Amino acid sequence: MTDLKVLVIHDVLPVTAVSYSTKVTPLSVLIQGESFDQATKVYFNGLEAPEFMILSQNRILAQVPDSLRSSVLSQITVLAEKPSARRSSVLYFDVGTSFSGLKGIERMVQFFCKLLLQTPGTDKFNPEDGGGLLAAVGKNVSKNDKKSVQTIASSAVLRARDQVISKQNNSPRIPADERLLDAVTEAVGFDVDTTTLTVRVALTAASGKQAVANLTF
Numbered sequence: 001m002t003d004l005k006v007l008v009i010h011d012v013l014p015v016t017a018v019s020y021s022t023k024v025t026p027l028s029v030l031i032q033g034e035s036f037d038q039a040t041k042v043y044f045n046g047l048e049a050p051e052f053m054i055l056s057q058n059r060i061l062a063q064v065p066d067s068l069r070s071s072v073l074s075q076i077t078v079l080a081e082k083p084s085a086r087r088s089s090v091l092y093f094d095v096g097t098s099f100s101g102l103k104g105i106e107r108m109v110q111f112f113c114k115l116l117l118q119t120p121g122t123d124k125f126n127p128e129d130g131g132g133l134l135a136a137v138g139k140n141v142s143k144n145d146k147k148s149v150q151t152i153a154s155s156a157v158l159r160a161r162d163q164v165i166s167k168q169n170n171s172p173r174i175p176a177d178e179r180l181l182d183a184v185t186e187a188v189g190f191d192v193d194t195t196t197l198t199v200r201v202a203l204t205a206a207s208g209k210q211a212v213a214n215l216t217f
Contacts, residue, residue, distance in 0.1 A: 011038075012078070012079060013033055013034060013039060015031055015032070015033040015077075018030065018073070024061065026066075027063070028061055028062060028063050028064060029061075029062055029064060030061055031062060031076060031078060032059055033058060033060075034058065035057065036057055036058060036060050037056075037057045038080040039054060039060060039078050040079060040081050041078075042062040043075070043076070044062075044065060044075070044076055045074060046075065049062040049064070050066075051063045060078060103175075103178070104209075105177045105205050105209045105210075105211050107178050108177065108178045108180055108203065108205055108211070109211050109213055111164060111178075112183060112203060112213065113213055115131055115160040115164055116131040116156055116213075116215075117130075118130030118131065118132075118134065119132055119134055120132055129163060130160075131156035131160035131163070133153060133156040133160075133199070133215075136152045136153065149197060150188040153188045153199050154185045154188055157199070158183075160183065161180065161182065165181075168180060175207075176207035177205050177206075177207045177209055179207075180203065180206075181204045181205060182204045183201055184201065185199070185201055186200045186201065187199075196217065197216070197217045198214070198215065198217075199214075199216075200212065200214050201215070
């Protein structure tokens with residue numbers, strides 16, 4: 001049996017201020033920001049907080065992992081599971097045997113992003129599969145290559161769109177919310193100084209529902 005890489009999409013919630021909470025044990029941090037009523041995970045320097053409590057829509061109290069008690073907290077991230085057109089997103093890969101846990105348009109977004117990132121030739125059973133976007137990440141580029149990087153990203157979106165639609169046409173029982181109707185590249189940005197690639201894709205399901213995938217590399 002072949003394990004599948006399950007793609008999980010989380011939106012990054014805005015953080016505006018942080019401070020240590022001196023009245024709480026174990027060591028905890030008070031985080032201020034926006035839409036914290038949607039928060040599902042909190043990370044410190046890439047490590048998940050053991051526990052956190054939503055105090056209000058704008059405040060969260062999160063426990064610092066034991067391994068970071070004496071460390072400088074240089075990165076604090078609050079995540080939500082529901083994709084939004086107004087926020088940035090991050091992608092996580094877990095190993096499993098099914099795509100259980102998501103349904104509806106979120107499952108469609110998951111399937112599209114998986115094919116968008118996949119490099120053609122990496123699946124020995126379907127070597128043609130993949131938009132190839134992940135292969136473009138990490139390449140050395142010059143300032144003159146900015147346009148070519150944007151072209152690669154836009155082409156990857158078109159390939160992934162066509163592949164998803166083709167595969168789903170062979171499965172008539174797929175619900176309308178999970179069936180891709182169209183995928184349109186709304187924006188592609190490439191910062192030559194930080195070599196950061198951002199891709200924004202608008203997805204439309206056969207049911208008429210829409211979603212936005214915001215990808216940053």
